Amino acid sequence: MPVRGPPGRVGVVIEVNELTKNYGGRTAVDHLSFTVRPGQVTGFLGPNGAGKTTTLRMILGLDRPTEGTATVHGIPFHHHPRGLRHVGALLDAGQVHGGRSATVHLSALARSNGIPLRRVGEVLQEVGLAEAARRRIGGFSLGMKQRLGIAAALLGDPPVLVFDEPINGMDPEGVLWVRRLFRRLAAEGRTVFLSSHLMAEMENTADHLVVIGQGRLIAAESVRSFAARSTRPSVLVRTPQAAELTALLTAAGAAVEPEGSAGAERLAVTGLPADRIGALAFEHGIQLQELTTRSASLEEAFMELTADSVEYLAGEAR
Numbered sequence: 001m002p003v004r005g006p007p008g009r010v011g012v013v014i015e016v017n018e019l020t021k022n023y024g025g026r027t028a029v030d031h032l033s034f035t036v037r038p039g040q041v042t043g044f045l046g047p048n049g050a051g052k053t054t055t056l057r058m059i060l061g062l063d064r065p066t067e068g069t070a071t072v073h074g075i076p077f078h079h080h081p082r083g084l085r086h087v088g089a090l091l092d093a094g095q096v097h098g099g100r101s102a103t104v105h106l107s108a109l110a111r112s113n114g115i116p117l118r119r120v121g122e123v124l125q126e127v128g129l130a131e132a133a134r135r136r137i138g139g140f141s142l143g144m145k146q147r148l149g150i151a152a153a154l155l156g157d158p159p160v161l162v163f164d165e166p167i168n169g170m171d172p173e174g175v176l177w178v179r180r181l182f183r184r185l186a187a188e189g190r191t192v193f194l195s196s197h198l199m200a201e202m203e204n205t206a207d208h209l210v211v212i213g214q215g216r217l218i219a220a221e222s223v224r225s226f227a228a229r230s231t232r233p234s235v236l237v238r239t240p241q242a243a244e245l246t247a248l249l250t251a252a253g254a255a256v257e258p259e260g261s262a263g264a265e266r267l268a269v270t271g272l273p274a275d276r277i278g279a280l281a282f283e284h285g286i287q288l289q290e291l292t293t294r295s296a297s298l299e300e301a302f303m304e305l306t307a308d309s310v311e312y313l314a315g316e317a318r
């Protein structure tokens, strides 16, 4: 079923414009501007302390910006009359009343937001907590609490979903499940915006990325073009003549790193393209068993682009 929200700027659901948050003398979010569109999963990435949670809180109207604006469908979220039926959010899975059961917790949310109670059973089923519905939340693992938080976000069947580090604490099966869920929600036309400090989590989940460091925008683009930004694509070579090839490629200006365990004879070569490596090996009678160009991983692009902000934070002895 296609999901529609109220009209805003065409094709833009969440719009952050020059958003800034100061805490005392410290700037947590610094003139940040980006947009989030429907029908795709947008990953919100940055190292720890980059300002992701603060930004999400301002989008959800839980914190007031020092400067700038954050709107959902063209209006600040706290002015929106439909609450959970408009935006579903998971910010802190731990912030639930441990003495209640999942059913009681979700029923209270449904009642206060004018959502039919039948939705409680539906979302518990959806997130795989139907069996645990009557157990005390206090006994839930972090992964189960994340599922409960996702159930709460889905309760109002909203067109916009915002999740802060939803994959934290999930086991591998939970990670696969949640990825499929996010992709399905986006395919239904919803706007799905989720934060993480782990690039690898986003590689298979997001279509689009907003990357921040020290509260400032580093990149806002597709996952594919972000990965292509890494300046260090490398070529993987497997040969029984590793020492000879290493000397040859190094002399030709490449950097060569052995990979895997000693004697595995796999080399990661940067600074020379695969065809040149193949030609040099052929000219010198060196046998190659594998020659593969590796596209730079998202992780490498992320590390390169956020290196400065991470160093800065480490230097501040946080």
Ligand SMILES: Nc1ncnc2c1ncn2[C@@H]1O[C@H](COP(=O)(O)OP(=O)(O)OP(=O)(O)O)[C@@H](O)[C@H]1O
Pocket (backbone or CB within 6 Å): 023, 027, 028, 046, 047, 048, 049, 050, 051, 052, 053, 054, 055, 197
């Ligand atoms: N209520 C607050 N009072 C003072 N400083 C705060 C407050 N909330 C956040 N900060 C600071 O603002 C900066 C950004 O924090 P934020 O939690 O938004 O980052 P994050 O990207 O979500 O990080 P993480 O991945 O570690 O959750 C940090 O330096 C943090 O210490």
